[in-house]
Amino acid sequence: MNTENKIEQGLRGFHFKSVIDLAKLSMEERGFIQGKSLQLKLKKKAVLYWAHDKPKGVYFLKKGKIKIEQISYDGSVQVLFIYCAGEAFGFRPIIGQELQPVNAVALEDCELDFLPAVDFLALLKSSVKLSNLLLVGLSHEFTVLINRINLFAQRGIKERLAFALLVLNEKYKYSNSLVPEADIKINRTDLANYVGTSLETLVRTLKYFNERKLVRTKGKSIFIINFEALFILSGIQ
Amino acid sequence: MNTENKIEQGLRGFHFKSVIDLAKLSMEERGFIQGKSLQLKLKKKAVLYWAHDKPKGVYFLKKGKIKIEQISYDGSVQVLFIYCAGEAFGFRPIIGQELQPVNAVALEDCELDFLPAVDFLALLKSSVKLSNLLLVGLSHEFTVLINRINLFAQRGIKERLAFALLVLNEKYKYSNSLVPEADIKINRTDLANYVGTSLETLVRTLKYFNERKLVRTKGKSIFIINFEALFILSGIQ
DNA sequence: CGCCGTATTGAGCGCTCTCAACGAGGGTGG
DNA sequence: CCACCCTCGTTGAGAGCGCTCAATACGGCG
Numbered sequence: 379m380n381t382e383n384k385i386e387q388g389l390r391g392f393h394f395k396s397v398i399d400l401a402k403l404s405m406e407e408r409g410f411i412q413g414k415s416l417q418l419k420l421k422k423k424a425v426l427y428w429a430h431d432k433p434k435g436v437y438f439l440k441k442g443k444i445k446i447e448q449i450s451y452d453g454s455v456q457v458l459f460i461y462c463a464g465e466a467f468g469f470r471p472i473i474g475q476e477l478q479p480v481n482a483v484a485l486e487d488c489e490l491d492f493l494p495a496v497d498f499l500a501l502l503k504s505s506v507k508l509s510n511l512l513l514v515g516l517s518h519e520f521t522v523l524i525n526r527i528n529l530f531a532q533r534g535i536k537e538r539l540a541f542a543l544l545v546l547n548e549k550y551k552y553s554n555s556l557v558p559e560a561d562i563k564i565n566r567t568d569l570a571n572y573v574g575t576s577l578e579t580l581v582r583t584l585k586y587f588n589e590r591k592l593v594r595t596k597g598k599s600i601f602i603i604n605f606e607a608l609f610i611l612s613g614i615q
Numbered sequence: 616m617n618t619e620n621k622i623e624q625g626l627r628g629f630h631f632k633s634v635i636d637l638a639k640l641s642m643e644e645r646g647f648i649q650g651k652s653l654q655l656k657l658k659k660k661a662v663l664y665w666a667h668d669k670p671k672g673v674y675f676l677k678k679g680k681i682k683i684e685q686i687s688y689d690g691s692v693q694v695l696f697i698y699c700a701g702e703a704f705g706f707r708p709i710i711g712q713e714l715q716p717v718n719a720v721a722l723e724d725c726e727l728d729f730l731p732a733v734d735f736l737a738l739l740k741s742s743v744k745l746s747n748l749l750l751v752g753l754s755h756e757f758t759v760l761i762n763r764i765n766l767f768a769q770r771g772i773k774e775r776l777a778f779a780l781l782v783l784n785e786k787y788k789y790s791n792s793l794v795p796e797a798d799i800k801i802n803r804t805d806l807a808n809y810v811g812t813s814l815e816t817l818v819r820t821l822k823y824f825n826e827r828k829l830v831r832t833k834g835k836s837i838f839i840i841n842f843e844a845l846f847i848l849s850g851i852q
Numbered sequence: 853c854g855c856c857g858t859a860t861t862g863a864g865c866g867c868t869c870t871c872a873a874c875g876a877g878g879g880t881g882g
Numbered sequence: 883c884c885a886c887c888c889t890c891g892t893t894g895a896g897a898g899c900g901c902t903c904a905a906t907a908c909g910g911c912g
Contacts, residue, residue, distance in 0.1 A: 391716065406895060448765050451852060456765045471799030474754030479628065479761055516753040523760040526714055528685050528693045530767040531811030535868070574768030579868055581892060587636060597877090598890090615688055772900070803859060816900055818860060834909085835858090 385544065385609045392525050392614055393545045396465035398437070398508075399514030407505055411438070415491040426482040426490075433471040433478050435494040439463055443549075445568060446480045457572040460485065462549050468499060475510070485568070525614070533613065535575050539583050540612035542573050543593065547602050559597030562600040622781065622846045628852055629762050630782045633702035634752030635745075637675070644742055645737050648675070652728040663719040663727075670708040670715055672731040675702055679725030680786075682805060683717045694809040697722065706735060710749070722805070732752040762851070770850060772812050776820050779810045780830065784839050799837040 400408055422424060426437065426444065437444075439461055446467070458480060461467050471478050472495045488526070493501075498601040502508055529538060543562065546569075550560035564572075569579035584600070587593045592608055594601045602608060609615075628807035637645055652675070657663060663674065663681065674681075676698055684695040695717060698704050707731045708715050730738075739745055764777060780799065783806075794831070801809075807817035821837070824830045829845055832837045839845060846852075 391713075448761065450765070450769060451850060454769050456768050458761055458764065470754040470757050473750055474750070475757065476628075476755065476758060479758045509750065511708055513746065513750055513753070514712070516750070516757065517707040519757060520707050520714065520753065520760070521711065521713060521716045523757070523764065524685065527695065527760065527764055527767055528687070530764055531693050532687060532691050555651055576869055577890095578870080578892085582868095585892085613688060698908095813901055814858095815860080815902085822860080 381402055381606050384547075385605055388609060388615055389544060389548065391521055392520050392529075392541065393548065394474070394515070394519050396461065396467065397512055398436070398469065399465040400464075400466075400513070402511055403505075403508065407501065407508065409489070410497075410501055411493055414497040415493050418492050420484040420487075420488040420490070422484055422487050424484045424488075424536050425457045426484065427468070427478055428481050431478045433468060433495060435492050436466055436469040436472070436498045437482075438466045438491040438493070440489045440491060442490075443485040444488060445483050447483065448480050452489075455567055455571045456574060460546070460549055460572070469512075470516075472498060473502070485564070498550065529614070530574055535573065535579055535583050536586070536611060538575070538614050539570065539580065540592075540615055542606040543571070543587075543600065544608055544612060546571050546572075546600075547605075559601050559603075562602075563598050564600070565598055570593070570609050618843050621787075622842055625846060625852055626781060626785065628758055629751075629766075629778065630785065631756050631759050633698065633704065634749055634756065635673070635675075635703040636727065636748070637701075637703075639748055640742075640745065644738065644745065647734075647738055648728070648730055651734040652730050655696040655725075655727045655729050657721040657725040657727070658725050659721055661721045661725075663721065664705070664715055665718050666715050668690055668715045670705060670732060672729050673703055673706040673709070673735045675703045675721075675728040677726045677728060679727075681725060682720050682722050684720065685717050685807065692808045693811060694805055697783070697786055697809070706749075707753075709735060710739075722801070730762050766851070767811055772810065772816055773823070773848060774850050775810050775812070776817065776824070777829075777845040778851060779806070780824075780837065781842070781849060783809075786844075796838050796840075799839075800835050801837070802835055812849055826839070 400411070402439045403411075418437075420442070426550045427434070429448065441461075441463055444461045444467070445457050446461065447455055447457045449455050468478075468482070469505075488602045490592070529541060533541075546562045546564065566580060566584075567577055570577045573580060575583075584593070584595065587608075588595055590607075592602070592611075594603055637648070640648075655674075664671070666685065678700055680700075681698045681704070682694050683698065684692055684694045686692050687747045696704075700798065705715075705719070710723070714736055739749075766778060770778075783799045783801065784797045803818060803821075807814045810817060812820075821830070824845075825832055827844075829839070829841045829848075831840055
């Protein structure tokens with residue numbers, strides 16, 4: 379097995395693509411979603427929804443990137459996920475009948491389809507296929523989140539950043555080119571909040587990686603040079 | 616609203632009882648489970664299953680406590696959950712078609728019902744009610760796990776221990792008596808691994824709580840004295 | 853009574869945080 | 883086009899939290 383596959387394999391338990399994969403639904407179901415959806419456009423930095431909002435519906439991201447973050451009473455911010463084109467989100471609190479636990483903010487200019495909650499629930503009720511898709515997906519996500527708790531509870535900054543970069547590389551891959559080295563274009567504060575550290579410590583750790591030729595930085599962009607070394611460093615095996 | 620309710624309310628987004636609540640299933644479904652189940656007994660410290668095992672079935676815990684833990688390549692241990700009587704577990708990797716991501720170990724002598732995977736899947740296929748129960752439950756758990764990631768990523772040991780004790784109090788409550796102050800009987804190493812810290816730091820933090828009359832310790836047992844102070848300290852609001 | 857596993861205490865170090873200053877780069881208005 | 887400003891990124895210094903290693907105390911059991 380080559381390095382690229384080995385890493386993809388290793389990451390499997392540690393991140394997930396959206397649970398609702400449109401490609402796995404029937405033509406009819408896709409048509410229903412299309413018909414009931416509204417088109418939305420968001421400017422960079424625009425807020426799609428806030429924590430404690432009542433969930434309004436499901437969002438299918440067609441273009442751009444959305445960060446999902448949680449802000450504590452003391453102002454500290456944790457970036458939990460970054461969704462990219464092709465992913466759907468916002469449905470879990472609808473199913474669980476709770477309020478949004480997180481904020482959703484556009485990292486770039488975005489285009490999305492919005493399916494109102496009532497239509498989503500109608501679809502879910504009528505489609506055993508969707509229901510099963512969700513069940514399987516959520517079960518897998520459970521594993522991923524457990525692994526992530528472990529990561530945060532047990533690992534230092536270097537390991538967490540190495541891991542974060544590998545996941546972000548998957549997220550940013552192929553959005554512009556076909557090479558495995560994605561152009562990870564993210565500002566330092568968001569990255570720090572994703573890794574769960576301070577801005578300064580993030581910058582220093584990134585510099586450390588840079589000096590050791592694990593990554594290369596250019597402006598906001600980060601390119602991974604040595605995947606295998608990062609993978610080993612992340613210690614997720 | 617009194618303090619006890621306020622705390623229970625506040626904890627809602629941060630822990631969960633088992634997703635499969637037998638009380639919510641029909642008589643027929645419960646009968647099916649009864650009929651297909653095997654009775655198991657486990658001695659304290661016995662291992663029910665290991666990470667990387669193929670999941671064999673679903674476990675309904677009738678008596679005792681089970682810890683769910685993950686061990687890293689370097690030997691560090693993270694205790695993720697503690698299940699107590701009335702809870703069911705082990706079904707997620709069956710649904711998600713993956714290997715067990717964790718170990719399950721008896722904290723005390725245990726009695727459980729074991730429903731083989733094939734029977735569980737048959738039941739799931741036939742019961743829309745169970746399927747919905749799982750969907751709602753897993754969606755809620757998603758929120759809980761997100762909140763927990765935040766806790767580990769952003770909070771110090773004092774806050775995490777305060778939180779852990781409140782959750783464990785819920786878990787150990789009413790197992791022997793009717794007072795809200797549960798007898799949290801857990802060894803220091805397991806508690807340290809649950810909080811995500813070293814044994815020594817855990818002991819010191821516990822001593823700090825003790826000196827400030829937040830908790831009272833007696834042998835292995837921990838009793839919470841000042842719920843509200845712990846709740847505020849945990850900073851989960 | 854002695855032994856073994858568990859709990860507690862002590863000392864010292866290293867990682868990560870905070871506070872503070874400085875630099876770079878992009879956008880705006882003159 | 884340039885000067886300025888504002889935001890973001892980088893670097894430095896020092897403090898504190900939490901870890902490791904090591905020694906000591908405790909408690910149940912043979």
